[in-house]
Amino acid sequence: MAVELLHKDVTDKIISAAVAVHRELGPGLLESAYEACLAHELSQRDVNVARQVPIPLVYKTIKIDCGYRADMIVEGKVLIELKAVEQFDPIHEAQLLTYLKLSGIRVGLLMNFNELRLLDGLKRRII
Numbered sequence: 001m002a003v004e005l006l007h008k009d010v011t012d013k014i015i016s017a018a019v020a021v022h023r024e025l026g027p028g029l030l031e032s033a034y035e036a037c038l039a040h041e042l043s044q045r046d047v048n049v050a051r052q053v054p055i056p057l058v059y060k061t062i063k064i065d066c067g068y069r070a071d072m073i074v075e076g077k078v079l080i081e082l083k084a085v086e087q088f089d090p091i092h093e094a095q096l097l098t099y100l101k102l103s104g105i106r107v108g109l110l111m112n113f114n115e116l117r118l119l120d121g122l123k124r125r126i127i
Contacts, residue, residue, distance in 0.1 A: 007107045010047075010075050011124065017041040018111055022118040031084040034113040035071055038082070042074065049074050055102050070099050079108040083121075088112055093123060100127045 021037045035051060042049045055068040072080040081096045088110065096110045112121030 007077055010078050011107065011109065013045060013047050014042065014074055014078060014080065014109060015122065017045060019118050022113055027114045027116065029084060031082050034084060035082050039072065047074060055099055057102060068099065068102070070103060073105065077105065077107060079103060079105045081108065081110050083110070083112045084114045085112055086114060088123070093125070096125055097127065100125065
């Protein structure tokens, strides 16, 4: 539980900003629109955010650029994968967990903006 406490302030800020974006825009837009608006909202709150961060794959000892990208990494501590889908599929959570493993980041948020209530489309994972 120590990891949760260490990252709680960051995840609280992310979720608050995401709820504000969702209240303003509602469901039904493209993932890229939510990403841009969430990045803006976080920046307005003085939160450091990086978008479309490359995640290299290391196979044995070889670093391979396969084009994997995290939607957002916030404060260097929390990886966010955004979706705008009817519902989460198991592959969405698998993607988040794999990106966490490859990036070395321990806390991730999976957010589906295509929900009537954003909190119904939110998953937090710690590895």
